[in-house]
Amino acid sequence: MLKKINLEPYGIKLYESKHTKGDRVENHHHEIYQVLYALEGMGEIKLDGELHHFEQDYLTFIKPFTQHAIIPDKKLTVLVLAFDQRVMDKSIYEKLPLNETKFIGLNPFDSSEIRQTLRTLLYEQANQTNEQEMALKIFLSQLLLLMVRGEKKSPVSDANALRAERLKEYIDSHYYEWIHAEDLAARLGISTRHMNTIFKENYQQTPIQYLTEVRVGLAKKMLAETDKDIASICFEAGFESISTFYRAFKNIVSISPNKYRNNQKSYHI
Numbered sequence: 001m002l003k004k005i006n007l008e009p010y011g012i013k014l015y016e017s018k019h020t021k022g023d024r025v026e027n028h029h030h031e032i033y034q035v036l037y038a039l040e041g042m043g044e045i046k047l048d049g050e051l052h053h054f055e056q057d058y059l060t061f062i063k064p065f066t067q068h069a070i071i072p073d074k075k076l077t078v079l080v081l082a083f084d085q086r087v088m089d090k091s092i093y094e095k096l097p098l099n100e101t102k103f104i105g106l107n108p109f110d111s112s113e114i115r116q117t118l119r120t121l122l123y124e125q126a127n128q129t130n131e132q133e134m135a136l137k138i139f140l141s142q143l144l145l146l147m148v149r150g151e152k153k154s155p156v157s158d159a160n161a162l163r164a165e166r167l168k169e170y171i172d173s174h175y176y177e178w179i180h181a182e183d184l185a186a187r188l189g190i191s192t193r194h195m196n197t198i199f200k201e202n203y204q205q206t207p208i209q210y211l212t213e214v215r216v217g218l219a220k221k222m223l224a225e226t227d228k229d230i231a232s233i234c235f236e237a238g239f240e241s242i243s244t245f246y247r248a249f250k251n252i253v254s255i256s257p258n259k260y261r262n263n264q265k266s267y268h269i
Contacts, residue, residue, distance in 0.1 A: 001028045010133045011086030012140060014121050016079055019043065019072035027069045033098070034062040035081040035147065037118060043072035045103070052103045057111040061102040061147060068101075079118055087137055096144050108187045109170040110150035117143045163188055164202040167195070171207060175214045176238040181207060215239060216252045223257055224264040230257055 007013050042055035046069040062068055117139055124135040185195040196206045215237040222233045239245035249257050
């Protein structure tokens with residue numbers, strides 16, 4: 001059964017879909033793309049005849065003409081993002097693998113970012129401005145990128161080892177952000193002390209120590225391979241002040257950034 005969704009004027013619509021036990025959404029399909037994000041509750045989603053458990057922070061990407069149904073268990077609140085190619089940047093569409101329906105159980109870090117992007121899309125949708133169409137396109141592209149990256153599977157099966165791995169991956173790709181230990185632990189749903197313990201068990205240091213090493217490692221590379229100003233390097237590597245950068249750099253490398261750069265230049269003469 002074909003169900004029509006009005007996507008005027010820009011080819012995108014974000015809305016809430018509430019379901020209770022017995023409120024089953026029977027098999028149907030659309031001519032457009034959909035992203036279904038479970039905000040609350042649990043149930044099952046059927047994709048082309050295959051059942052998947054569907055609960056909070058799970059995400060489903062549905063390509064056009066895919067038969068799907070929703071079977072809630074007591075209560076299930078879903079945020080539905082529907083869109084067509086009008087709102088998609090052509091280069092993004094060609095590069096992202098969007099020709100396949102996907103069911104994705106997100107890790108806490110990806111889920112947090114996707115939630116924030118959905119909030120931003122809701123805001124842009126509700127506020128009509130001259131930049132609305134452009135903003136919707138930008139944040140849709142961001143969401144699709146997060147979705148594709150969140151799809152990566154991990155061979156790690158131990159829960160704590162998986163948490164540590166996800167945390168390391170998050171730091172590797174977000175080292176430039178203002179990161180606090182308390183925020184990282186909150187995203188994992190555990191205490192800071194427990195987070196530090198499981199990370200040290202796997203990587204022999206705390207997450208913040210690892211973050212500092214990642215930042216200093218990038219700074220070393222830029223000092224050796226570019227002529228960028230120290231302030232620019234400090235900013236790009238994620239340090240909030242030059243004094244913090246100098247202190248962290250000397251603690252790890254034992255010399256100042258300037259001396260390290262001069263030594264590298266002398267080495268290559």
